[in-house]
Amino acid sequence: MTNDEAHLATQVVHAGEPEERIEGAVNLPVFMSSTFEFSGENSYHDLRYIRLNNTPNHRALHTKIATLENAAAGLVTASGMAAISTTLMTVLSAGDHLLAQSCLYGGTYDFLNNTLPHLGIQTDFIDGHDPESWKSKLKKNTKAIYVETITNPLLQVAHLPEIVEFSQAHGLVSLIDNTFATPVNFRPLEIGFDVVLHSCTKYLNGHSDIVAGAVLGSQDCIDKITHRLNHFGGSLDPHACFLLHRGLKTLVLRVQCQNDNGLAMAKFLDSHPAVKKVHYPGLESHPDHRRAAELFTGFAGTLSFEPKGDATAARRFLKRIRLPIVAPSLGGVESLITRPCETSHAGLTDEQRNVLGISNGLIRVALGIEAITDLIDDFDQALG
Numbered sequence: 325m326t327n328d329e330a331h332l333a334t335q336v337v338h339a340g341e342p343e344e345r346i347e348g349a350v351n352l353p354v355f356m357s358s359t360f361e362f363s364g365e366n367s368y369h370d371l372r373y374i375r376l377n378n379t380p381n382h383r384a385l386h387t388k389i390a391t392l393e394n395a396a397a398g399l400v401t402a403s404g405m406a407a408i409s410t411t412l413m414t415v416l417s418a419g420d421h422l423l424a425q426s427c428l429y430g431g432t433y434d435f436l437n438n439t440l441p442h443l444g445i446q447t448d449f450i451d452g453h454d455p456e457s458w459k460s461k462l463k464k465n466t467k468a469i470y471v472e473t474i475t476n477p478l479l480q481v482a483h484l485p486e487i488v489e490f491s492q493a494h495g496l497v498s499l500i501d502n503t504f505a506t507p508v509n510f511r512p513l514e515i516g517f518d519v520v521l522h523s524c525t526k527y528l529n530g531h532s533d534i535v536a537g538a539v540l541g542s543q544d545c546i547d548k549i550t551h552r553l554n555h556f557g558g559s560l561d562p563h564a565c566f567l568l569h570r571g572l573k574t575l576v577l578r579v580q581c582q583n584d585n586g587l588a589m590a591k592f593l594d595s596h597p598a599v600k601k602v603h604y605p606g607l608e609s610h611p612d613h614r615r616a617a618e619l620f621t622g623f624a625g626t627l628s629f630e631p632k633g634d635a636t637a638a639r640r641f642l643k644r645i646r647l648p649i650v651a652p653s654l655g656g657v658e659s660l661i662t663r664p665c666e667t668s669h670a671g672l673t674d675e676q677r678n679v680l681g682i683s684n685g686l687i688r689v690a691l692g693i694e695a696i697t698d699l700i701d702d703f704d705q706a707l708g
């Protein structure tokens with residue numbers, strides 16, 4: 325079965341559900357049991373215990389998310405950062421070197437810079453838009469390469485097929501954080517990436533009520549990461565599993581709506597006289613539009629823009645906007661809005677932010693599933 329869009333809508337509902345319904349229950353019940361009766365398991369990792377990531381709620385999610393990403397196997401974790409840190413500490417060992425895209429999620433960037441060096445793992449950063457420059461960063465001990473499908477907050481799309489080609493040519497493990505695109509819009513394993521990571525906190529759960537993560541890949545790779553997670557202990561609680569499972573069932577509906585809202589809002593802002601610049605890969609004016617259009621079926625619901633009048637105008641806009649909530653995070657049913665200079669990139673100086681192209685007037689918008697006409701009316705009055 326090919327994993328096209330139509331199948332995804334069925335798979336979010338049916339993949340991973342118990343083959344025989346439990347007591348006939350249409351919905352998988354939540355198993356709040358830390359431990360389960362011994363039934364002759366012969367490995368520690370097969371004992372049934374919540375920390376060992378193998379309750380019925382975990383197993384259903386592993387199959388469901390793996391199916392959506394067209395992966396052989398999957399694992400859910402206590403947060404996106406638990407997935408990222410546990411995976412990197414499985415793929416990499418002391419003495420290894422990592423190449424990573426320069427504009428990464430803040431928590432990941434910090435982890436690479438401040439935690440991995442303590443474990444004897446060094447990282448060099450690459451410009452995902454300049455494939456010519458990658459080879460000069462390679463070292464004898466380079467083991468893996470790490471990128472994000474769509475970067476925050478400028479929504480850039482790196483040369484992803486070239487990343488895969490480069491990894492294969494040099495025997496590297498290729499890892500990609502697919503949080504912003506979701507498997508509805510892009511499935512990296514299908515173009516040759518080895519490992520996919522998610523913060524399920526965002527679009528996959530979609531209701532801003534839990535933190536969770538996931539990692540997808542080959543059976544062998546996921547087994548190794550699972551054994552690490554079994555020791556690190558970053559397991560997802562069964563009740564959070566239940567909520568993620570429920571959220572996933574509407575993933576396709578939500579993301580299709582967010583794709584539509586994202587594009588409509590980007591076009592509205594792009595034509596508004598009070599707006600200086602809009603960053604959204606679905607707009608033809610975005611420098612990565614052609615690549616994004618070739619790779620993705622939609623551009624998701626996150627964009628950023630700069631009003632004319634810079635920081636003063638941005639602050640005024642945030643005071644006047646009514647529907648979106650001013651809060652970090654993204655991917656939920658409700659629209660959220662932030663100024664990256666106050667949130668995700670608050671740790672940088674004005675100068676460092678300017679180098680990255682993140683002005684103090686930049687506003688990031690994570691669109692929810694509200695009616696686009698209401699959202700546009702609200703943005704219009706707040707810009708007015």
Ligand SMILES: *Cc1c(COP(=O)(O)O)cnc(C)c1O
Pocket residue numbers: 403404405406429431432472501503504522523524525526535536537
């Ligand atoms: C939020 C986020 C993370 C971290 O996920 P948590 O669930 O908050 O730990 C990682 N990568 C990206 C792209 C994110 O947006």
